[in-house]
Amino acid sequence: MKNQLPKIHTGPVTLAAIILVSGVFIHSTTQAISLPTITFGVAEAQTPQQVSSALQVLFILTILSVAPAILLMTTCFTRIVIVLGFVRQAMGTQNMPPTQIILGLSLFLSFFIMSPTLNAINKNALQPYMNEKINQTEALEKAISPMRDFMFSQVREDELALLTDITLDSEPYSKDDIPTMTLVPAFMLSELKRAFQMGFMIYIPFLVIDMIVASILMSMGMMMLPPVIISMPFKLLLFVLVDGWSLIVGSLIKSFG
Template sequence: MNLGDLVSSVTAPSNMATSLQIVLLLTVLTLAPSILIMMTSFTRIVIVLSFLRNALGLQQMPPNQVLIGLALFLTLFIMAPIGQDINNNAIKPYTEGKITQEEAYQNAIKPLKNFMLKQTRQSDLNLFVSLAKIKVNNAEDLPMRVVIPSFIISELKTAFEIGFIIYIPFLIIDIVVASVLMSMGMFMLPPVLISLPFKVLLFILVDGWNLVVKSLILGFR
């Protein structure tokens, strides 16, 4: 085979389509971590858990690997029904040749978009709709380039609101301990050193991990 035949075989439409599919697959795999973080419940969960650790005053306990692992498995638990819907209505029919690639994409995007829209504030959605200058009758008709950033900033606001609520009881303990130490004239003793065991004790007595995880899961339902 000469050079001309080799070039012709490489640039054939069928081979070009296969090459583009491979490139698309590699791109999706590369963006998979970003998709996981930005289009699921992962962002809210990991931020709330970070707020909780800081509120307790524990800088490295639990470690980052534990918090991220817990956030990941909670995300899998929350997103399991959506993943099952995508598998039943998009992946399986496409692999069996019952639907086209475009239909599979639309069937996969629909439940994920509905999940994000349920967690997105109307004000955040209106912001990106106005910036994109899009007019649609239903929110379900909005493109993903509008839904995704709206969902992200809504999740950030919700996570910060939950973090603020978590901080309040531990902040009260810090204030009480600091006031007691000042009244006793113990200015050289760091209040954090004394309040830390009390905050950990309070968190254990109220079964804090159970309450936080339960609130996070129910927040998405």
């Protein structure tokens, strides 16, 4: 026997219900997949307040874009990243380690060295401000004070005297007389000077290896062979044998006292 499917009789009421449900489903689907659009334009300002508001928004966006760089310049990040860059250039390994690795290591070392200062800012400024015990002005003053103490502990007298002679009309009698806008560039100059001094000391052993290899190749008459190709494995071997990364990182941490 053949299986026969039952016939479905659709009357007018059933057909109207199917059409109504289909219409509701199509309408809801259309509403669900509707995509928003974003339009940008430049309109003519009607009042000076509109121009002022636009300039304020632009100024705030500019400050937010450069704020991380400004904060990093007031920490030990400058010295660390320059010294690690010198290490990579002295070994002649081109892009090894990669720039992302150097920046990441520099950031973590900066957080490690700056942890006492950051803890003081969190305890004296951030937490009281979050608990509404002090206002914004007092929080900023208490946050800047530990950063100034750190920069004063690392800044060199020559760079500080240079900047104070240029910016101040009279000789300061104490640290409080030196504004932060004068202290920050003096601190950055000191960091650059120390970083280049450490970079020079890093270059010396690798330079000696290059000179020895170049003299050996000259004596053997292999003048067309680049000495860098031969000296690079020896420089890597020397760096690994003396545990170079531990020495460099330890020297960097100890240089901040």
